[in-house]
Amino acid sequence: MADKLERYRDKRDPSRTPEPIPEQPPETGGDDTFVIQEHHARSLHWDLRLERDGVLASWAIPKGLPEDPETNHLAVHTEDHPMEYATFEGEIPRGEYGGGTMTIWDRGTYETEKWSDREVKVILRGERARGRFVLFQTHGKNWMIHRMDPRQTDPLPELAPMTPVTRTRSPKNAEDYSFEFAWGGRRTLVPIEGGRTTVPLLRPLAEGFGSRTAVLDGELVTMSGTEIFIAYDLLYDDGRSLVAEPYLRRRAALEALEIAGPRWQTAPAWRGQPGPVRQAARDQGLPGVVGKRLDSPYEEGESKSWILIPSTP
Structure with missing residues (x-):
């Protein structure tokens, strides 16, 4: 059976980063945990991670979750992360892969409506992130994330001073x-x-x-x-x-x-x-x-x- 965390391990040196790097292969869990981490790396972004078959399927979202269903946000599909990452916060040393400060922005449970190689539909149930979202692959390797619920917030005002x-x-x-x-x-x-x-x-x-x-x-x-x-x-x-x-x-x-x-x-x-x-x-x-x-x-x-x-x- 292929090691789903091989890419994750290859990118990290356990002697140089505080990130969890488990030696044992992942075990299948409930497939219902999600975490969103705010990552102050070379460029600020948010990492959405969804538990799937014993690992955290991961997307880096430069602008965070979209509030407006009329506007999709880029979601870069990255390597699977270990389940231990669902509680990780800390400082990844500069010069290491993903160097910068990592904090938990929100975490909770989610429900899967669809999961395929090109499309993932979920319902997030967190404190800050709530609602229906779909991640979908566009042409090439790019992914986008779309809010399926109505807008949850007021639009930004465009005013004269x-x-x-x-x-x-x-x-x-x-x-x-x-x-x-x-x-x-x-x-x-x-x-x-x-x-x-x-x-x-x-x-x-x-x-x-x-x-x-x-x-x-x-x-x-x-x-x-x-x-x-x-x-x-x-x-x-x-x-x-x-x-x-x-x-x-x-x-x-x-x-x-x-x-x-x-x-x-x-x-x-x-x-x-x-x-x-x-x-x-x-x-x-x-x-x-x-x-x-x-x-x-x-x-x-x-x-x-x-x-x-x-x-x-």
Whole structure:
């Protein structure tokens, strides 16, 4: 009988990697275990593994499971893995095959609806991955994965940025506003999906998001000769649109992301303090402050819910 793990063993040195490398041939189990591992290797991807005849049939999915049945994702069929891999997490040394950090993104049980050499239909029952999916081989060696269920999440919003109206004075009901610096940078909406983004500067930030999908609103600002991204709003988070939510909730969700790094940060904000913030903006040579109504949804284009107050009269 052929050793289903021969390719797996040939690619790994047990003295150099913490991955499980069993010496005994696999034993047939219940064919109902699945695991999805988030793999920060040379390129971020997710590994879907389905128990089949004593091993884990495996596909590397660069963008993760598709949320939208209208969009298929690439699924690269890789070598079978041992069942012990269903619980593996760890650091594969750089330079070794698959070098990088491996963590379990989700695991659970699954039901097989069809299994052939070119098509695999399954129902996943995990904490994060649930629903009907089909993996199918295209021309050549490529595979794709398709969601068969209706979309489970809100679509990513495609919006024009919300902009403030200019006023010379602070609002009388200042306690109903949050005040931030007006940075004078380049306004940028940042979509993050599958650990990737279209903004080159923020690719390392996006990779750190893993499978979490988001749309950030902020500005690219040059400080001391270095361009950084300052995030000050969150329009989409982990499958849910936030544009109809009040600013106060969007701000709390943004702060929960803890965006902080050498080239990106969360904009500071102060509730009900236009005077001190305006003076600080003036001292730092910034163009002004922006007051944002705490109860305002995100509106495309110019909105009276956001007020720009110049640093100088």
